[in-house]
Amino acid sequence: xxxxxxxGRLTGYWLMLPGALWLGLFFLVPFYSLIAMSLYDxxxxxxxxxxxxWHFANYVDVIQAYWQPLxxxxxxxxxxxxxxxxxxxxxxxxxxxxxxxxxxxxLVLVIAPFFTSFLIxxxxxxxxxxxxxxxxNSLQFLxxxxxxxxxxxxxxxxxAGLTYNFLPFMVLPLFASLDKVDHRLIEAAGDxxxxxxxxxxxxxxPLSMPGVIAGTLLTFIPAAGDYINSELLGSPNQxxxxxxxxxxxxNQGDYAAAGALSMTLMIIITIGVVFSIxxxxxxxxx
Amino acid sequence: MSPLHKLGRWIGDHLxxxxxxxxxxxxxxxxxxxxxxxFNDPSSRNVYKFDGFTLHNWLNPCEPAGMCSSVARSxxxxxxxxxxxxxxxxxxxxxxxxxxxxxxxPLNTLIILPMAAPEIVLGSSMLALxxxxxxxxxxxxxxIFIAHVTFCLSFVIITVRARLSGLDDNLExxxxxxxxxxxQTFWRVTFPLVFPGILGAAxxxxxxSFDDFxxxxxxxxxxxxxxxxxxxxxxxxIPMQVxxxxxxxxxxAVAIVLANELxxxxxxxxxx
Numbered sequence: 001x002x003x004x005x006x007x008g009r010l011t012g013y014w015l016m017l018p019g020a021l022w023l024g025l026f027f028l029v030p031f032y033s034l035i036a037m038s039l040y041d042x043x044x045x046x047x048x049x050x051x052x053x054w055h056f057a058n059y060v061d062v063i064q065a066y067w068q069p070l071x072x073x074x075x076x077x078x079x080x081x082x083x084x085x086x087x088x089x090x091x092x093x094x095x096x097x098x099x100x101x102x103x104x105x106x107l108v109l110v111i112a113p114f115f116t117s118f119l120i121x122x123x124x125x126x127x128x129x130x131x132x133x134x135x136x137n138s139l140q141f142l143x144x145x146x147x148x149x150x151x152x153x154x155x156x157x158x159x160a161g162l163t164y165n166f167l168p169f170m171v172l173p174l175f176a177s178l179d180k181v182d183h184r185l186i187e188a189a190g191d192x193x194x195x196x197x198x199x200x201x202x203x204x205x206p207l208s209m210p211g212v213i214a215g216t217l218l219t220f221i222p223a224a225g226d227y228i229n230s231e232l233l234g235s236p237n238q239x240x241x242x243x244x245x246x247x248x249x250x251n252q253g254d255y256a257a258a259g260a261l262s263m264t265l266m267i268i269i270t271i272g273v274v275f276s277i278x279x280x281x282x283x284x285x286x
Numbered sequence: 287m288s289p290l291h292k293l294g295r296w297i298g299d300h301l302x303x304x305x306x307x308x309x310x311x312x313x314x315x316x317x318x319x320x321x322x323x324x325f326n327d328p329s330s331r332n333v334y335k336f337d338g339f340t341l342h343n344w345l346n347p348c349e350p351a352g353m354c355s356s357v358a359r360s361x362x363x364x365x366x367x368x369x370x371x372x373x374x375x376x377x378x379x380x381x382x383x384x385x386x387x388x389x390x391x392p393l394n395t396l397i398i399l400p401m402a403a404p405e406i407v408l409g410s411s412m413l414a415l416x417x418x419x420x421x422x423x424x425x426x427x428x429x430i431f432i433a434h435v436t437f438c439l440s441f442v443i444i445t446v447r448a449r450l451s452g453l454d455d456n457l458e459x460x461x462x463x464x465x466x467x468x469x470q471t472f473w474r475v476t477f478p479l480v481f482p483g484i485l486g487a488a489x490x491x492x493x494x495s496f497d498d499f500x501x502x503x504x505x506x507x508x509x510x511x512x513x514x515x516x517x518x519x520x521x522x523x524i525p526m527q528v529x530x531x532x533x534x535x536x537x538x539a540v541a542i543v544l545a546n547e548l549x550x551x552x553x554x555x556x557x558x
Binding site (some may be wrong): 011013014019023027028031036087090091093095099104109110112113114122125147167221226227249255259263265273 | 310377396405408501504524543
């Protein structure tokens with residue numbers, strides 16, 4: 001076996017050591033620092049320094065002060081994830097089952113938008129959704145949007161931006177699990193008189209659940225922490241938790257509150273991830 | 287099957303594909319706009335529409351103050367972070383696939399975690415470390431570099447690991463059977479086979495580093511990378527040259543990917 005080859009039993013450790021050290025030093029230790037920072041005395045500042053006072057009240061304070069953007073972040077991220085799931089499933093399904101020899105090309109095209117900067121692409125949406133742009137004008141002409149109606153600086157624009165930016169994160173895992181689905185199972189369902197619709201809901205969809213879960217997590221988590229879309233496409237009424245954390249760090253220098261808020265976000269997400277994996281792992285996946 | 291059924295089937299088949307292509311087109315709309323705006327001749331600075339065609343932006347890409355230096359800074363950081371992340375990540379991937387050692391399970395989890403945490407949390411935890419270690423005043427090139435290696439490392443390990451575990455063991459055993467030494471086997475057989483994976487990981491790593499804003503912004507101090515430059519001008523009106531950089535990046539990256547794909551196909555053909 002491959003595992004037993006290699007010079008001596010220690011080789012694995014030596015190969016792993018630099019990477020593990022790096023992640024320990026610059027990923028695990030920072031997390032410890034963040035926990036510590038979230039418990040700093042809120043009276044401190046970057047000039048006077050911070051005292052470690054185990055100030056757990058920081059958490060209560062930030063949740064009381066910022067529960068609105070916190071809640072909004074999860075709400076927007078959930079909406080964007082649902083939109084990504086619908087668009088992404090159609091695209092992944094088309095690539096896996098209908099693209100034929102165009103499969104590889106279409107996959108490359110899914111990743112290609114990543115090569116233009118995230119910020120520039122998001123700014124481009126600002127132009128597409130602009131108040132005198134043709135989308136707004138057509139919607140006004142059709143009466144869907146009032147004469148004073150606008151898309152920019154609304155929750156719609158922010159959710160649309162999030163959907164756009166994180167769509168590839170949804171498509172790739174969905175494709176990976178759809179591509180593995182054995183076509184014979186779908187044919188068998190057809191042979192047993194299942195309609196294509198029924199075959200999809202009873203065979204294809206359940207088999208693609210690992211991709212749905214992975215895609216949902218990969219979309220939801222970065223979307224909940226993002227603040228680029230809400231800053232560029234929204235207004236202060238659409239502020240998400242990332243905007244608040246960033247602002248607390250760089251403009252207000254309130255490191256204790258920023259740390260506590262950052263940890264709060266992480267804790268909620270971790271609980272959500274563990275819960276959804278457990279739930280799906282035991283019920284829907286089997 | 288009745289003709290009507292056939293028609294229904296044909297529409298069903300092609301409808302999904304058509305919808306899929308529509309979603310793909312949607313993904314490229316903003317990029318088309320960026321490319322279009324790179325030829326825009328704006329009448330005022332804060333305008334968000336196409337006023338007239340010009341090559342001026344392409345011929346004078348470095349006109350906006352500070353933009354090209356920010357691009358250069360991003361390239362520097364990207365290359366350096368990619369180099370370090372690719373080396374450390376490739377070694378780790380070999381360890382994880384080819385060697386049995388204690389602690390592999392926890393290590394596999396440790397690798398996924400940086401990708402699972404939201405960027406704002408990852409960024410603020412690093413800032414917390416730098417501040418508590420007394421580097422709060424020295425944020426800049428090196429703190430950005432450290433942050434970028436950290437988030438690229440996981441992606442490199444996972445990409446190379448996938449390539450390595452998909453490798454056919456028999457090729458190496460055949461080489462050994464033909465009396466190749468261990469290092470000959472590695473450099474003549476294993477490494478060339480893994481190399482496309484390493485190259486892919488490096489490309490991914492560079493584009494992640496070049497594009498990162500959220501983590502960088504927290505750890506950058508006074509250093510300005512290209513995304514930070516774009517963020518700064520987004521408030522005041524964007525010089526059209528930003529679109530030139532965006533378009534050029536896209537074209538270069540797609541060219542690299544296509545060249546890679548072509549050479550892979552040629553190799554596959556030659557091998558067949």
